[in-house]
Amino acid sequence: xxxxxxELVKKLTEREITDFxxxxxxxxxxxxxxxxxxxxxxxxxxxxxxxxxxELTLTDPPRWNEHSVTFVLSHSGNTPEVIEAARLAxxxxxxxxxxxxxxxxxxxxxxxxDVFYTYExxxxxxxxxxxxxMELRILNEYLHQTEDTYQNYSQMLAGLGKIDQIIAxxxxxxxxxxxxxxxxxxxxxxxxxxxxxxxxxxxxxxAICSMMEMQWMDCAFIDSAxxxxxxxxxxxxxxxxxQCVNVGKNRVLDTRxxxxxxxxxxxxxxxxxxxxxxxxxxxxxVDYFNPFVFYKMGVLYRDQLALKxxxxxxxxxxxxxxxxxxxxxxx
Amino acid sequence: xxxxxxELVKKLTEREITDFxxxxxxxxxxxxxxxxxxxxxxxxxxxxxxxxxxELTLTDPPRWNEHSVTFVLSHSGNTPEVIEAARLAxxxxxxxxxxxxxxxxxxxxxxxxDVFYTYExxxxxxxxxxxxxMELRILNEYLHQTEDTYQNYSQMLAGLGKIDQIIAxxxxxxxxxxxxxxxxxxxxxxxxxxxxxxxxxxxxxxAICSMMEMQWMDCAFIDSAxxxxxxxxxxxxxxxxxQCVNVGKNRVLDTRxxxxxxxxxxxxxxxxxxxxxxxxxxxxxVDYFNPFVFYKMGVLYRDQLALKxxxxxxxxxxxxxxxxxxxxxxx
Numbered sequence: 001x002x003x004x005x006x007e008l009v010k011k012l013t014e015r016e017i018t019d020f021x022x023x024x025x026x027x028x029x030x031x032x033x034x035x036x037x038x039x040x041x042x043x044x045x046x047x048x049x050x051x052x053x054x055e056l057t058l059t060d061p062p063r064w065n066e067h068s069v070t071f072v073l074s075h076s077g078n079t080p081e082v083i084e085a086a087r088l089a090x091x092x093x094x095x096x097x098x099x100x101x102x103x104x105x106x107x108x109x110x111x112x113x114d115v116f117y118t119y120e121x122x123x124x125x126x127x128x129x130x131x132x133x134m135e136l137r138i139l140n141e142y143l144h145q146t147e148d149t150y151q152n153y154s155q156m157l158a159g160l161g162k163i164d165q166i167i168a169x170x171x172x173x174x175x176x177x178x179x180x181x182x183x184x185x186x187x188x189x190x191x192x193x194x195x196x197x198x199x200x201x202x203x204x205x206x207a208i209c210s211m212m213e214m215q216w217m218d219c220a221f222i223d224s225a226x227x228x229x230x231x232x233x234x235x236x237x238x239x240x241x242x243q244c245v246n247v248g249k250n251r252v253l254d255t256r257x258x259x260x261x262x263x264x265x266x267x268x269x270x271x272x273x274x275x276x277x278x279x280x281x282x283x284x285x286v287d288y289f290n291p292f293v294f295y296k297m298g299v300l301y302r303d304q305l306a307l308k309x310x311x312x313x314x315x316x317x318x319x320x321x322x323x324x325x326x327x328x329x330x331x
Numbered sequence: 332x333x334x335x336x337x338e339l340v341k342k343l344t345e346r347e348i349t350d351f352x353x354x355x356x357x358x359x360x361x362x363x364x365x366x367x368x369x370x371x372x373x374x375x376x377x378x379x380x381x382x383x384x385x386e387l388t389l390t391d392p393p394r395w396n397e398h399s400v401t402f403v404l405s406h407s408g409n410t411p412e413v414i415e416a417a418r419l420a421x422x423x424x425x426x427x428x429x430x431x432x433x434x435x436x437x438x439x440x441x442x443x444x445d446v447f448y449t450y451e452x453x454x455x456x457x458x459x460x461x462x463x464x465m466e467l468r469i470l471n472e473y474l475h476q477t478e479d480t481y482q483n484y485s486q487m488l489a490g491l492g493k494i495d496q497i498i499a500x501x502x503x504x505x506x507x508x509x510x511x512x513x514x515x516x517x518x519x520x521x522x523x524x525x526x527x528x529x530x531x532x533x534x535x536x537x538a539i540c541s542m543m544e545m546q547w548m549d550c551a552f553i554d555s556a557x558x559x560x561x562x563x564x565x566x567x568x569x570x571x572x573x574q575c576v577n578v579g580k581n582r583v584l585d586t587r588x589x590x591x592x593x594x595x596x597x598x599x600x601x602x603x604x605x606x607x608x609x610x611x612x613x614x615x616x617v618d619y620f621n622p623f624v625f626y627k628m629g630v631l632y633r634d635q636l637a638l639k640x641x642x643x644x645x646x647x648x649x650x651x652x653x654x655x656x657x658x659x660x661x662x
Contacts, residue, residue: 025557025559025560026557026560026561027560041392043393043394044393044394049371052556058584059372059528061372062375063374063376079560149393189521190521190549197390208553208557208561208562213561216564216565219551220538221551225384225385226356226357226360226539229356229539230358230540231543232649232655233543233545233649234548235648250389250390253385260649260655317564318563318591319564324591
């Protein structure tokens, strides 16, 4: 089903909702973070919990009940941890919003959800119609209809209308730098990726999905806010850092680590969302649009590295190739 | 002031509290995670937020108000981000619980807190009297007095009474392995550290504090639950992993990544809390005691590596040596 957020929110408002849960794995978990972050920063009454799907299932917290909404997301629709979380969510009485690219997948089972949305995944699909956009559309509508104090409704809608152009700008602006980076660092063994705020999970995804999974490169994510509290002691002139720089409230976290790495001669690749036209988005909500940009930047750098390293981004040694199944709580 | 949790909870119950905030940096932030985790898994009504201090300050969420309690923790008592968060918390009307090792530090300023607790930091101090223990004592007492459905009060008190012996067991049991590890991997450039659940932040601290800060070794933390969703593609026989294995609900997350790494010939150091007498703690609460164990294991491995690498754990190139100040929102 295609998302109509007004219809969905009408259903949600029939219930007394106090809690939102966001459960997935890997790249899909990262795509749920901006929605969790949005609730944490905007809502005056909702609780939000963001966890790897199987930790949520195994620990089954007491508030995961009929007063909750659970988002589960799986691109393939077949991730066992996500299927399991959806099943337990339903059993607990939670309202389950399931999202997948595949309308024929295991997740497309009415026992597992209250609503099931699919999305296209190609170059021409708007960011409003992929999971990060869909989630923010839902939550923007929900806060608008349920919290009088929520003031950012129209700014969010306007931002969602601008993000495709900003992404296009970003891909064009950053391409030469990404090509140069791939040529220079094609033999790099290891690097750090820094980011913060709403974009934290996409900077982490840059490390674990784009680099570790799709290039088999060792990589570590460090929150820019944490850099000065331990991690910076490894900084030397042979260390490589990719610094994601947000626009918005957390920008100063990123510029502080950027400036320090430059001052002490670290090798640094700076990807600054300021260069991509983000000033067109209202200051009150611009934070929430950084994740869209940094997801695409992970893809851009990954693809350029793939070309110079002759490492196809679809090549896997374990994922989907060998057995790593586990015993579900329902088996 | 020394903590008396009954007296403190008496003060807290004079207010209508809906939200807890946990704000610090680096190792102190890690020490706040178990308390946040405890609320998330046990409370039927409280909302909890766990963030780097400066992200909390910069984003200043709407629920950070007079219905909230804020824990701020700084070992030195002089961390600028923590001072700033405490000041804004007070300005927002939050009830501030400040904790530091130093009774004479900047945090020891009555403008910055409602209550201020200090702790000793030496070998003979009980784990009940250092921050992780203090926080769990406070929250166990608070839930006991405010939520009828909370059933784990006496089990938590019993667990707190046993953790010192478990730590002593762990240090003795794991020492020969840590010595062997340090000898073998003294020239290792990089490793991954895996862990999960309540111990997630201490496994992360093992990486950023024990290895990066105190040994200048490149290191990355990966949640065991996330290993199969990207990170495992880097696994080869020349990669090194330290796997922290919890006792409790999340144990199966850790044994799953452990078994996979072994099967595909990764170099793996297993630190299993099961070997240290954790079965003496009630199943209902044992999860919350893993962080104590894995903090100490980070210290043990760090100290053994220091001996074989001739790298004093107190040696710093940047921390406290060069200027990395920032402009506070209050300056």
